[in-house]
Amino acid sequence: MTEPLLRLDNVKATLRRRRSEQVLLNGVSFEIGQGEALGLVGESGSGKSLTTRAVTRMLDPAFRVDGSITFDGASVLGMNASALRKYRQKDVGMIFQDPRAHVNPVHSVGDFLTEALVRDRGVDQREAERRAVALLDEVGVRNPEARLRQYPHELSGGLLQRVMIASVLLAEPRLILADEPTTALDVTAQSDVMAILDEQRKARGLSLLFITHDLELAAACCDRLAVMYAGEIVEQGAHVYDTPTHPYTVELLGARPDIDAKAERLPVLTYNREIHERLKAEAMA
Amino acid sequence: MSTTDEPIIVAKNLRKVFRAPRGAKWDPIIAVDDVSFELYPDECLAIVGESGSGKTTVARMLVGLETVTDGSLTVRGESRAKGVKHLADRRRWAREVQYVFQDPYSSLNGRQRIVDIIAASVALHDTAKGTTPKAAAQGILDSVGLGERFWTKFPHQLSGGQRQRVAIARALAADPGVIVLDEAVAALDVSIQAQILNLLADIKAERKVSYLFISHDLAVVNQISDRMIVMEQGKVVDQGVTSEILANPVQPYTRALRAAVPRAGWKPVRRERLAV
Amino acid sequence: MSEQAVTEQASSAQTQAPAVAVKSDGEHREPVLRRILDRLGVVGVIASVVLTVIVIAAVFAPVLAPYDPNFPDLMGALAGPSADHLLGADALGRDILSRLMFGAQVTLAGPGLVILLSTIVGTVLALVGAWCGGRVDAVIIWVLDILFAVPGIVFGLIAVAIWGPSLFTVVGGLAVAYIPYVARVVRGAALRERNLPYVSAAWLQGHSGFGITTTQILRNVQPIVIAQAVSSLGFAVIDLAAVSFLGLGVQPPTADLGLMVKSGFDSTLRGYPNEAIASGCLIVLIVWCVTVIGDRLISNARSV
Numbered sequence: 001m002t003e004p005l006l007r008l009d010n011v012k013a014t015l016r017r018r019r020s021e022q023v024l025l026n027g028v029s030f031e032i033g034q035g036e037a038l039g040l041v042g043e044s045g046s047g048k049s050l051t052t053r054a055v056t057r058m059l060d061p062a063f064r065v066d067g068s069i070t071f072d073g074a075s076v077l078g079m080n081a082s083a084l085r086k087y088r089q090k091d092v093g094m095i096f097q098d099p100r101a102h103v104n105p106v107h108s109v110g111d112f113l114t115e116a117l118v119r120d121r122g123v124d125q126r127e128a129e130r131r132a133v134a135l136l137d138e139v140g141v142r143n144p145e146a147r148l149r150q151y152p153h154e155l156s157g158g159l160l161q162r163v164m165i166a167s168v169l170l171a172e173p174r175l176i177l178a179d180e181p182t183t184a185l186d187v188t189a190q191s192d193v194m195a196i197l198d199e200q201r202k203a204r205g206l207s208l209l210f211i212t213h214d215l216e217l218a219a220a221c222c223d224r225l226a227v228m229y230a231g232e233i234v235e236q237g238a239h240v241y242d243t244p245t246h247p248y249t250v251e252l253l254g255a256r257p258d259i260d261a262k263a264e265r266l267p268v269l270t271y272n273r274e275i276h277e278r279l280k281a282e283a284m285a
Numbered sequence: 286m287s288t289t290d291e292p293i294i295v296a297k298n299l300r301k302v303f304r305a306p307r308g309a310k311w312d313p314i315i316a317v318d319d320v321s322f323e324l325y326p327d328e329c330l331a332i333v334g335e336s337g338s339g340k341t342t343v344a345r346m347l348v349g350l351e352t353v354t355d356g357s358l359t360v361r362g363e364s365r366a367k368g369v370k371h372l373a374d375r376r377r378w379a380r381e382v383q384y385v386f387q388d389p390y391s392s393l394n395g396r397q398r399i400v401d402i403i404a405a406s407v408a409l410h411d412t413a414k415g416t417t418p419k420a421a422a423q424g425i426l427d428s429v430g431l432g433e434r435f436w437t438k439f440p441h442q443l444s445g446g447q448r449q450r451v452a453i454a455r456a457l458a459a460d461p462g463v464i465v466l467d468e469a470v471a472a473l474d475v476s477i478q479a480q481i482l483n484l485l486a487d488i489k490a491e492r493k494v495s496y497l498f499i500s501h502d503l504a505v506v507n508q509i510s511d512r513m514i515v516m517e518q519g520k521v522v523d524q525g526v527t528s529e530i531l532a533n534p535v536q537p538y539t540r541a542l543r544a545a546v547p548r549a550g551w552k553p554v555r556r557e558r559l560a561v
Numbered sequence: 562m563s564e565q566a567v568t569e570q571a572s573s574a575q576t577q578a579p580a581v582a583v584k585s586d587g588e589h590r591e592p593v594l595r596r597i598l599d600r601l602g603v604v605g606v607i608a609s610v611v612l613t614v615i616v617i618a619a620v621f622a623p624v625l626a627p628y629d630p631n632f633p634d635l636m637g638a639l640a641g642p643s644a645d646h647l648l649g650a651d652a653l654g655r656d657i658l659s660r661l662m663f664g665a666q667v668t669l670a671g672p673g674l675v676i677l678l679s680t681i682v683g684t685v686l687a688l689v690g691a692w693c694g695g696r697v698d699a700v701i702i703w704v705l706d707i708l709f710a711v712p713g714i715v716f717g718l719i720a721v722a723i724w725g726p727s728l729f730t731v732v733g734g735l736a737v738a739y740i741p742y743v744a745r746v747v748r749g750a751a752l753r754e755r756n757l758p759y760v761s762a763a764w765l766q767g768h769s770g771f772g773i774t775t776t777q778i779l780r781n782v783q784p785i786v787i788a789q790a791v792s793s794l795g796f797a798v799i800d801l802a803a804v805s806f807l808g809l810g811v812q813p814p815t816a817d818l819g820l821m822v823k824s825g826f827d828s829t830l831r832g833y834p835n836e837a838i839a840s841g842c843l844i845v846l847i848v849w850c851v852t853v854i855g856d857r858l859i860s861n862a863r864s865v
Contacts, residue, residue: 043476043477044444045444156336156337186501187546188335188545188556189335189556190545190547190553191545191547191553191554191555191556192556193553194553195552196555198553213474213475214547216548216549216551217547220552220553251476252476255475255476255478256475256478257479257482257505258504258507259504259546262507262508263508266482268476268479269479349765350761350765375764375767376767378767379766379767383765386758386762392759392762393759393762394759394763394777395759397780409768410766410767452762
């Protein structure tokens, strides 16, 4: 197999405080190949969002990051300012949970989409707009020309998330980081947005790191899953959804209500830090 | 659920139109259009729909956070269509219908200890029954799974699930007949969601309280509700017994909603193709 | 990402179910003093220490002052600094250091009273406006706007014109002038709070508007009220000193920093700038201290 596009090797993130240190990522390792999608699944506080921040080096300076993160053979942690800027602009595209917080409300959708192209890539305005329109059309936005003149507050959450996807695709990145992109959306909009993301990603052969708390959703859209607990990956691979082996994954899968069968009582997670530490110790022995 | 009882809540041809305030230029928005339903004692009725379907507006009208434009809305025979004027009315209404918000972060006052939040409600509604409001509050917190070590904490020291338990405890403090749960588990982690759904089921079994459960998540609705109504753009497009509707959805919109829920073997579908 | 976001991130990691490296909630038990020091920063701490020294010197002036501030020693008039008179003596031979210490009493208490009165009235108006909304709010805004349009010192002068020159008339006039500064900021904060679900939740519980405003909203805007009050204090010091300088506030022979600048100004023309420099510097120092402290408190109150 060829060199993976993104590789995290034993990444550790430590938050340094005045008198204490807190390890929030503890030895995270995974690889994402060219054109491959990895679903990073975990609950709040498991460290999945910190992982994406580490990948883009957007962690607060109060964190110390150890281990290695390599993108296409280059060490992300070792990049200088200009290499880092290029990496963030051209190589990775980010889609966030709350698109509204990541667009400038006084810029029109058109400005938002074309700005980076015109400024960083030297594409002329008309060409940039043409590309934006074509892409909006591809991601299922009706009347794309009219949308360019609209402002973010005039669009629904689902529509705005499609615009975000279009803006990421316009930059032609090689890796998309999607951090809970559908958590704030209704189920129908979620299905819609994920379908678009999936189909565009496959058509362009892009890699995807998909952060979510929803195992089912991740399983439907990704080639492999990695399940995080307490800053560690407890289990990863293509088998995770169908044949989970780690007790935490098993319990997490069971806790979600099933639309096809009403449970008398939902199983509650019994997995906790104590069991986690014991399992780790046993695995070591 | 026994439908032979008198319904607690009766909504008939409920309508809500938001009009632009003077000076603003936008067309009136018909948020709720001709919605009718009943809520019986000891049942859970789910209102399902996407954002903008008007489901939250229905709930807000029920507790007096919005006025009713047209139609009738009664709780135990008393009309709520006119809105509240007097403090005494508001207190009486609060004892009948309580409300749990979606966001457990902003719906609790960050500067009050949680036991004080609950005790204030107990004192207000005089539900202590022989003990002090504080002792009663501690009992209620215990019953929602928040033991002694949580009592003196502030909301920001708790996780989302624990905060939502506090919000539920606050609702219980008024000893209401109905609790409106407005997307109350939507913002929670899967494992926490399961705990809260179980807790809600326990409370319902113990106190015979009715729920009006507002949600967009059919898997959750299937787990908790007895009956459901489906709303689309302010109108009711489907209603009936939850298990029957979900086992065999007939209405196209209900089918679309059901098809969008991730499950084993599921693939996301684009909306244009979804409705078919 | 700001410092706050980090602690937010960390504390959410700490409280949420599968938290990492859970340590006891020691973070929340940090001593109050430590938190206050963190808020103030180095400059803020210096300002606080300086202000504390000034306040102590003023409060205990009767004990600490080397001389009676009003005792004239015409032989030693306009004397320069010496072992007897550390800062020299004024045109009537009164010890400048002693007069500064007594003068600071008035210069601190007067503006303090101005801010206390205006903060109480302003906060009440703001909360009433924010809670009632509609016409009540509109009338309150209208009144505030009118007050806002008139410079504070003019109110002081109007009060003097009506009730004659004295410290209390000036304080009363300035207090009215300072109401809108407090009221506007507090009203904005209270409106923000009012729209949060916890206020709706309290309303739905059946709490009265008065109860919600006093026990919930006021509690949450209180840091902003305090910060605004402290930072307005600096302006009040200057305004009050200016009125005294014009001879319309505190009446001689009572020591007051504004008055001392005025009398020192006359001596300066005769070639003895001691008194003017000393009293002027003290005013500047007081203003600097309260402004710095107020600033730190405001930036922290906003980020809460």
